[in-house]
Amino acid sequence: MMLKEVTVVAAAALPMATFRDHLQLGSGFSDLGAEDAALEGYLRAAIAAIEGRIAKALLTRDFVLTLSDWRDGISQPLPVAPVGALHSVQLVDTEGAVVEVSTACRLVPDMGRPRLEAVAGGLPPIPRGGVVEIRFAAGFGAGWNELPADLAQAVMLLAAQYFERRHDAGAGQDAMPFGVASLIERWRTVRVLGGRA
Incomplete structure (x- = not known):
């Protein structure tokens, strides 16, 4: 991470x-x-x-969280709060090809432990050797x-x-x-x- x-x-x-x-x-x-x-x-x-x-x-600013694996297949906690906006969720393979998967995920706001959650089923699988990049804005204002x-x-x-x-x-x-x-x-x-x- x-x-x-x-x-x-x-x-x-x-x-x-x-x-x-x-x-x-x-x-x-x-x-x-x-x-x-x-x-x-x-x-x-x-x-x-x-x-x-x-x-x-x-103070609000943008972050990118890069993961090589989900915590579990259903949700992924974000390491900083409060998250005000989820900008994008992208899968990046070993060749650098990017696939946007934001529609498969939703932000669950929480003051202590916000998380990314699958809309239906599970979170999209991360390509072998690849990563997922989660871009979001966090801060009180x-x-x-x-x-x-x-x-x-x-x-x-x-x-x-x-x-x-x-x-x-x-x-x-x-x-x-x-x-x-x-x-x-x-x-x-x-x-x-x-x-x-």
């Missing part, structure tokens, strides 16, 4: 002004904006860390104001910690601060059986 992010979060979607206010950085100086690249990096790192913990995309308040606050707290410890060179870094872990706990997905039926 390989999950690839096809599109990235646009810089305009990041809450730079809100983050600057959260850090209580000064304003009115001639070099205002000189730190924006670093601040954007801290926000992106915090978003990635939180998404990794909760298996959810915060395109804008920062569409995020649940607790997740938005968790990003701000974690990004602020990255900013404050930027000169520590890793000394005393905790895996995830308690306040951030508390905010994201209800969004975590419990997985059992290693993803197998």
Whole structure:
């Protein structure tokens, strides 16, 4: 299984002004904006860390999931939520020939574990040595104001910690601060059986 992010979060979607206010950085100086690249990096790192913990995309973007085999012949869980749109499902053989099979599948939305399901019978068989590519969009929304308040606050707290410890060179870094872990706990997905039926 390989999950690839096809599109990235646009810089305009990041809450730079809100983050600057959260850090209580000064304003009115001639070099205002000189730190924006670093601040954007801290926000992106915090978003990635939180998404990794909760298996959810915060801001909407496109992904492609490549599989060499279905989990079972009837349904296939998707590794990230919430999935808003299924763009395509394509079978690719060893020669690179592509067959569109989107009509044989349907998206079953779920906040914890969305899945692809066969419309009738089973999922289309993947060619021997080939793969299936599932293209979809996932995320709470395109804008920062569409995020649940607790997740938005968790990003701000974690990004602020990255900013404050930027000169520590890793000394005393905790895996995830308690306040951030508390905010994201209800969004975590419990997985059992290693993803197998």
